[in-house]
Amino acid sequence: MSSLFRKKPLETLSAQSKSKSLARTLSAFDLTLLGIGCVIGTGIFVITGTVAATGAGPALIISFILAGLACALAAFCYAEFSSSIPISGSVYSYSYSYVTLGELLAFLIGWDLMLEYVIALSAVATGWSSYFQSLLAGFNLHIPAALTGAPGSTPGAVFNLPAAVIILLITAIVSRGVKESTRFNNVIVLMKIAIILLFIIVGIGYVKPDNWSPFMPFGMKGVILSAATVFFAYLGFDAVSNASEEVKNPQKNMPVGIISALAVCTVLYIAVSLVLTGMMPYAKLNVGDPVSFALKFVGQDAVAGIISVGAIIGITTVMLALLYAQVRLTFAMSRDGLLPGLFAKVHPSFKTPFRNTWLTGIVAAGIAGFINLGTLAHLVNMGTLAAFTVISIAVIVLRKKHPEIKASFRVPFVPVVPIISAGICIWFMYSLPGVTWLSFVIWIAVGTLVYFLYSRKHSLLNK
Incomplete structure (x- = not known):
């Protein structure tokens, strides 16, 4: 039993954080745009309308504020961890679950996030495919029906070719190097922000206050349930924490990147929600x-066309950030022996986990091409909420057991803020459908089996 809760020494984390296997090239600006690139995409271009119509009405802005609050509290915890000992692996390492809570829980959190990132990447690629095919249809161009979607999604569909191709293209970019990836991301994100601001500027002239009445047609219960749904729209700011081993001056830049990305995204979500529900x-x-x-x-067809192109561009950067996060997560787990060594091998020229990147990209492309995701997308919310709960608890444990650790950013009012953060996340998890809970339990059970059959024996701590 003691081996299940063995903990990684802080000295090991410190040594890994100083490793030069990954090139340090990213600034706070790069991190902020990486976070915005992952957060602003499907949520703002798709989820806003669906949730407003079926769950919250004009009170959608309250749902976004509640979800943003839950993310903000978790972001504080991420910022503290990432500014103390910067190391890849998201909550797997940053919550210091390996240091504070033991190896088994650390592995299961990593296993949980692996599912989150891959499913999210495949789901976003499917959404990208729909927008892309809609754009082609505007030019009277059509992809053969057999290649337009996964089996069962549309009549005659066999394989979602656009979704698979875009994932492989993103894989090629990410595999070449982090600086090349962020240059591409930065340009696209700035274009995306400009397009969103264009919608706000044009749309605000057509806002009719009467459309905001009734403001809360589905009651407070609908607003809360919608908050759990739009939580999906915020996923991605935590992907910033996966980049810490490739950041210049991480103790300073990591907190700035995480909190700035979340703040910008929250303001944009609220502004778009207000304008959207006021226009019609x-x-x-x-x-x-x-x-x-x-x-x-409202008759702005030309601007609508620009927005459609912007949606395609915006969703592209979401995929880039998700793939990047998944690869850095499995890189960290492999380095500790909990996954096969293949995932931790760094390309001698590109200084990236090259094989890991392509293996992840091919798997995600296959999922997007052949599987009709459906309710699997709910697992993304469940996985992230579970991770946020752990990081909130871990910051309390870390402060208690390792007060000697110094961080450039510290969560205020510990343990009150972390407890509230964990409580909100558990509250959102409780509101998710039963099938999501069942799928999550099955995935964790599979992860437990993998741990006992492979990871426990091959762990570096075991040696």
Whole structure:
């Protein structure tokens, strides 16, 4: 039993954080745009309309504020961990679950996040495919029906070719180097922000306050349930923490990147929600492209076309950040012996986990191409909420057991803030469907089996 809760020495984490196997090239600006690139995408271009029409009405802004609050509290915890000993692996290492809570829980959290990132990457690629095919249709171009979606998604569909191809293209970019990836990401994110601001500027002139009445048609219960749903829209700021081993001056830049990304995204979500629900009746927004649809509703077809292109661009950067986060997570777990050594091998020229990147990209492309994701997407929310709960608890344990650790950013009012953060996350988890809980339990059970059959024996701590 004691081996299940063996803990990694802090000296090991410190040594890994100083490793030069990954090149340190990223600034606070790069980190901020990496976070924005992952957060602003499917949530703002798709989820806003669906949730407004079916769960919250104009009170969607309250749902976004509640979800943003839960993320902000968790972001404080991420910022403290990432500014103390910067090391890849997201909550797997940053919550110091390996140091504070033991190896088994550390592995299961890593296993949980592996599912989150891969499913999210595949789901976002599927959304990208839909927007891309819609854009082609506008030019009277059509992909053969057999290649438009996964089996069962549309009549005659066999393989979602656009989704698989875009994942492989993103894989090629990420595998070449982190600086090359962030240059591409930075340009695209700045374009995406400009397009969102264009919608706000144009749309605000068509806002009718009457459309905000009734403000809360589904009651407070609908607002809370919607907050758990739109939580998906915030996923990605934690991906910033995976980059810490490739950041210049991480103790200073990591907290700035994490908190700045979340702050910018929250402001944009609230502004878009207000304008969107003010432009037209909320009940009509249950469409796949609500932002473009609202502009067409008020006769701004040209701007709607620009927004559609912006959605495709925006979703592309989400995939880049998700793939990047997944690869750095498995890199960290492999380095500790909990996954095969293949995942930790660094390319001699590119200084990236090259084989790991391509293996992850091929698996995600296969999932997006052949599997109709459906309710599996709910696992993304469940996995992230579980991770946020652990990091909130771990910051309390870390402060108690290792007061000697110094961080450039410290969570205020410990343990009150972490306890509130964990409570909100558990509250959101409770509101998710039963099938999501069942799927999550099955995945964790599989992870437990993998740990006992492989990871426990091959762990560096075991040696």
